[in-house]
């Protein structure tokens with residue numbers, strides 16, 4: 001597990017996925033077979049790795065990635081290092097014939113993302129990219145109802161993602177995201193970050209992405225970094241994108257690090273269909289059917305008589321919902337050990353990079369762009 005002393009690597013991948021799988025006694029795949037991950041942590045800082053290993057109870061770590069790659073003990077190379085470091089690490093791990101699993105985006109340019117996918121395919125190594133939102137509890141509840149036909153024909157989708165990321169200028173409001181996110185030269189930018197998520201969400205839930213129109217903005221020109229130094233923000237911190245699917249669904253996704261939240265969750269997605277609508281959050285999903293849709297009358301001279309929030313029904317929990325990253329990890333472990341299907345490959349991940357790249361181009365050219373199939 002490479003680059004795991006970072007935010008995603010530590011919290012989502014090591015603690016909530018691999019350690020959680022170990023703590024539950026491994027991944028039981030049949031009556032007589034349980035898969036047990038046995039990770040080694042790799043990175044640049046011996047001290048950081050040692051501290052993380054001690055904290056999580058992992059016994060092995062090294063700053064010598066090549067020796068870990070050379071060892072036949074490790075079948076999978078996982079990368080959660082910086083986006084711009086990803087390609088170099090994947091190349092080394094493919095040479096060592098490891099199965100590849102990594103964070104998104106795999107690159108910031110489509111050609112590079114496709115090159116990495118082909119590298120894995122040509123070497124015949126199994127590969128996968130994190131597409132965690134597909135396993136969010138709220139999205140699973142929505143998908144169940146969609147598959148049951150609750151919404152009729154889906155017409156439009158409006159996603160709102162984001163929260164206020166402190167600039168670091170005020171002593172008692174420290175930054176809560178790494179500063180590289182706001183520097184293009186370090187792989188930052190919310191378009192690169194979020195459009196790869198919206199690509200697989202839309203492709204999987206609403207139909208293949210056909211075209212995109214995107215406006216980005218750098219609302220805050222300066223922030224303060226981890227060392228207290230003020231720097232210029234060279235990448236976008238907000239993104240206003242409209243995406244059309246082949247099936248005619250109009251999807252609008254706002255993503256922003258410069259908004260304050262007054263909605264049900266950090267990410268909410270309203271889906272409107274002919275027979276019903278949904279508000280999808282990270283864990284919850286609320287629905288309203290055609291039969292229970294209120295009939296409002298426009299009258300600004302009186303207080304609104306309809307309780308609009310009261311007219312929605314919460315979809316109940318129907319099963320146990322595990323951490324989204326952990327579920328995808330379990331799918332990948334099964335794929336590597338048992339050859340079960342795993343469609344979320346580097347080639348699929350490249351489609352996300354493509355939407356991000358075209359989003360940036362659309363902003364620059366101020367026009368709609370078609371998204372050719374890859």
Ligand SMILES: NC(=O)c1ccc[n+]([C@@H]2O[C@H](COP(=O)([O-])OP(=O)(O)OC[C@H]3O[C@@H](n4cnc5c(N)ncnc54)[C@H](O)[C@@H]3O)[C@@H](O)[C@H]2O)c1
Nearest residue numbers: 003005006007008009043044080081082083103104105178
């Ligand atoms: N799936 C998601 O929802 C999601 C969310 C946030 C970030 N990400 C992705 O995860 C990746 C990491 O993001 P983060 O927020 O954890 O950032 P981070 O800065 O907290 O972590 C990056 C880690 O990579 C390490 N690193 C950087 N260069 C390295 C090198 N040359 N060798 C070894 N290690 C190196 C850093 O030391 C750090 O530990 C990014 O690609 C980002 O796009 C995904």
